[in-house]
Amino acid sequence: MRANKIVRILFTLIILNFFRPYTMSNSTHSNVPLSPDLESAVQEHLEHVKSIISKGPALHDTMHEICSYLHAQISHFDWVGFYLDDPEKKGYLKLGPYIGAPTDHTSIPYGKGICGQVAVSLETFISQDVHAEDNYIACSLEVQSEIVVPILKEGRFVAQIDIDSNTRSGITPADQKLLEGICALLSPLF
DSSP: HHHHHHHHHHHHHHHHHHHHHHSSSOOTTTSSOOHHHHHHHHHHHHHHHHHHTTTOOOHHHHHHHHHHHHHHHHHTOEEEEEEEEEETSEEEEEEEEESSSSSOOOOOEESHHHHHHHHHHHHOOOEEEEEOOOTOOOTTTTOEEEEEEEEETTTTEEEEEEESSTTOOOOOOOHHHHHHHHHHHGGGGG
């Protein structure tokens, strides 16, 4: 009798996890094909970012200009910023250039919050409902969804781009493709 109850509980947990929408925590859209229009929009944004990079300003200025561009062009990107590996404080992220509301999170230990988690996992993390995350560090009550994409140089974590959206389930497959493309373009600059 007890074994049947355990089996039913396990079955229920498996079913609940199986039917969770793909848009929940740490889902990635990278294998989701984009429509030709969305693919074209992503490529246009990437071309603009390439033009920002080709101007050759200092890395900090380049990242700030990319933040400004993304914030202005993508309406559901309410906070756009970079966190960098802190060379003065091993195992910590330090806030880099950003556009959006001010944040108190200027230094984050690796492993803490979504940003710290990405610094450890080295993988894109998407949360379509940040309030459902156990490891979320609240920046604002208005933030509903977030994507964090690592920037790797020769397989080593150097920085990340962090996007907060005040729209629940606001992160799209096109957003992921664009941000991962931007991070690939920035990697050689570190």
